[in-house]
Amino acid sequence: MKHSKFNKIISAIKPQSDSVKNKEDDFTESVSGTETVGSSNRIVRTVSSIAAAAVLVTGIGTTGFLLHKNKPQHSAMSKDEVSLSQVTEATEATSATEADPDMISPFCDFNKIYFSISELNKQYYDYSSDTYDKIAKYLNAFKWGKGIGINAEEVPDIDTYTGKGYAIGWKKGDKYFNVYVLEDGKAYYVEKQCVIREFSFDYPIIESSVFDIDYKTFDKYIQDIFSKDVPYTDEKLSPRDIKELSEGEFLRAELSSEKDNHSEIITPKTEQSQRALQDFLGYDFVYLLSKEKAIPSDDDKSVYTVERYFKSSETSTRRETYYIQSNGVVSFYPYELVGDDAIPTDCRQFFIDINEFETRLKDILDGKYDEKYRENSSDKTEKETTAQKPEKVQPATVNEVPEEPQDNLPEVNEPSGETEANADSPEKDLVRAFYAFMHDGSYGEYNSSVYENGKWVDYKDEANIVFHNAEKISDDRVLGTIADEEDAISKGREILIKLIGQEKIDYHEREYIEYKGTQHKLTWDEPPYKAEYYEEYDIWYFSTVLRHGKTDVGINLGPGPDQKPRYLYIRGCDGKVLAAYVYC
Numbered sequence: 037m038k039h040s041k042f043n044k045i046i047s048a049i050k051p052q053s054d055s056v057k058n059k060e061d062d063f064t065e066s067v068s069g070t071e072t073v074g075s076s077n078r079i080v081r082t083v084s085s086i087a088a089a090a091v092l093v094t095g096i097g098t099t100g101f102l103l104h105k106n107k108p109q110h111s112a113m114s115k116d117e118v119s120l121s122q123v124t125e126a127t128e129a130t131s132a133t134e135a136d137p138d139m140i141s142p143f144c145d146f147n148k149i150y151f152s153i154s155e156l157n158k159q160y161y162d163y164s165s166d167t168y169d170k171i172a173k174y175l176n177a178f179k180w181g182k183g184i185g186i187n188a189e190e191v192p193d194i195d196t197y198t199g200k201g202y203a204i205g206w207k208k209g210d211k212y213f214n215v216y217v218l219e220d221g222k223a224y225y226v227e228k229q230c231v232i233r234e235f236s237f238d239y240p241i242i243e244s245s246v247f248d249i250d251y252k253t254f255d256k257y258i259q260d261i262f263s264k265d266v267p268y269t270d271e272k273l274s275p276r277d278i279k280e281l282s283e284g285e286f287l288r289a290e291l292s293s294e295k296d297n298h299s300e301i302i303t304p305k306t307e308q309s310q311r312a313l314q315d316f317l318g319y320d321f322v323y324l325l326s327k328e329k330a331i332p333s334d335d336d337k338s339v340y341t342v343e344r345y346f347k348s349s350e351t352s353t354r355r356e357t358y359y360i361q362s363n364g365v366v367s368f369y370p371y372e373l374v375g376d377d378a379i380p381t382d383c384r385q386f387f388i389d390i391n392e393f394e395t396r397l398k399d400i401l402d403g404k405y406d407e408k409y410r411e412n413s414s415d416k417t418e419k420e421t422t423a424q425k426p427e428k429v430q431p432a433t434v435n436e437v438p439e440e441p442q443d444n445l446p447e448v449n450e451p452s453g454e455t456e457a458n459a460d461s462p463e464k465d466l467v468r469a470f471y472a473f474m475h476d477g478s479y480g481e482y483n484s485s486v487y488e489n490g491k492w493v494d495y496k497d498e499a500n501i502v503f504h505n506a507e508k509i510s511d512d513r514v515l516g517t518i519a520d521e522e523d524a525i526s527k528g529r530e531i532l533i534k535l536i537g538q539e540k541i542d543y544h545e546r547e548y549i550e551y552k553g554t555q556h557k558l559t560w561d562e563p564p565y566k567a568e569y570y571e572e573y574d575i576w577y578f579s580t581v582l583r584h585g586k587t588d589v590g591i592n593l594g595p596g597p598d599q600k601p602r603y604l605y606i607r608g609c610d611g612k613v614l615a616a617y618v619y620c
Contacts, residue, residue, distance in 0.1 A: 139177055143215060143225055146172035150283050151206040156197060165276040167265040174257055183225060183245035191224050191244050209349030210374045217254060223247040230379050271326045281322045284346035284354060287485055289317035294338040301478050308406040316400055317342060324393055325386040336361045364390050464503055467605060467615045470573045471499040502615040509534055515611030518576050524567035527611060528578030528604050535618050544580060556587040579603035
């Protein structure tokens with residue numbers, strides 16, 4: 037996509053107010069007008085992603101969006117590397133009584149998280165990684181005291197606040213955290229969680245507390261740190277940028293080539309080369325990225341797509357998608373995956389030397405990096421994330437505060453025992469063969485792990501996962517001989533109800549929407565389901581349809597946040613459900 041076109045699209049969809057809106061007024065599900073951008077499916081998908089990210093910004097509010105808008109920082113220095121005197125360079129003997137270098141804050145360990153800080157009602161300044169390391173140490177060491185739990189209504193409206201102060205922000209999964217330090221000597225801790233509405237995203241406060249603090253001391257030392265900042269000027273992404281894009285436990289990655297609006301997954305020939313490609317995409321790819329540049333738009337076709345998955349919390353996964361164009365422009369769209377929901381969290385652009393990227397890729401596919409990359413990618417993750425915990429923790433608030441990042445990463449287990457999901461069987465072979473047929477020879481190696489019963493279980497590839505999912509159907513999954521397409525759709529729908537619930541089925545099939553207090557009839561362009569028979573495999577492929585429609589007052593409607601691609605493999609001769617895909 038042309039650089040100028042990208043900016044125009046952002047301008048066109050940018051909300052006119054930064055305040056938190058009434059979610060019923062946003063009507064953000066509409067993707068009307070994408071046809072005028074271009075006929076490419078990739079462009080339409082990109083425009084929809086930008087629109088979704090813009091909606092997210094509206095829901096978070098002005099200060100909450102600091103985390104994205106201001107490129108929040110990540111501390112890389114340990115407790116032993118930066119003493120309190122280095123942090124504040126204090127000249128007063130009283131400094132030791134105001135902060136303790138062995139403490140961590142009651143909110144989190146700022147040395148370990150990626151956070152942003154900004155002065156309220158002043159222009160934002162992007163401080164360097166070294167400066168943020170010092171700020172992290174000071175926030176941990178500052179005397180916050182004990183917090184008192186308060187109602188959400190007691191938290192000041194920072195969007196209309198006109199006094200002096202600071203906003204500190206970070207996120208974990210679908211939760212957003214802020215500490216507002218105000219000149220009246222109060223510090224407000226706020227925790228918000230994303231809630232998906234029918235047409236938008238909402239961010240209600242779920243925890244809040246207030247602290248009595250010494251604002252003058254806090255302000256003095258923070259300003260002292262700010263004044264000694266040395267800006268980062270390199271074109272390559274800074275260390276804090278790299279840590280932002282790599283935060284969490286790396287799970288897997290996928291690389292696709294784009295030709296004539298068709299995606300084809302790139303799969304190395306050997307297992308060693310596959311590990312090398314995963315390591316490159318998971319750890320080294322981001323080091324090839326540079327900051328956004330103004331690039332001539334005469335050669336801007338999509339050539340590659342990179343998807344990276346990270347465990348961002350105990351209940352969510354972050355999916356980062358990078359669309360790489362032939363002119364080196366990289367469009368970046370991260371989503372937080374929570375259950376069946378995909379929550380957009382940002383959108384921005386980078387630059388990559390396409391020749392350098394393709395040279396590295398060719399060498400990996402040729403096996404030249406088989407020995408260079410690690411036998412096990414998790415070795416690097418553990419080394420990078422393991423750190424000694426501080427011995428002292430400041431008193432927590434009356435309400436619960438975010439849990440500290442865990443030093444030990446969750447164990448990834450393989451399915452145990454000779455269950456139907458991992459034992460060789462004719463049915464499993466049939467499912468794998470049909471999956472490969474439907475996915476151009478791939479078994480979905482990029483998606484191999486499922487979070488089950490408090491741990492990650494490795495099924496090797498997605499073909500095994502969908503086979504395993506069919507076992508979760510509580511009742512008999514042999515539905516009887518499938519007579520025709522209508523019969524397949526009817527029986528497939530009943531299985532979906534068991535797997536995802538009647539409420540989501542009703543939403544998918546809805547014929548009316550409520551907009552601004554009035555019901556409007558919907559006219560869809562396609563039916564909600566389809567079924568196709570593949571005689572060679574004796575399998576009916578039943579799937580949901582991601583539909584577009586229009587209301588009786590002319591409002592265009594696209595697939596909403598709860599409309600997900602879901603499918604079943606149903607054997608024709610006896611109607612047995614052999615495989616199920618019910619994720620987002």
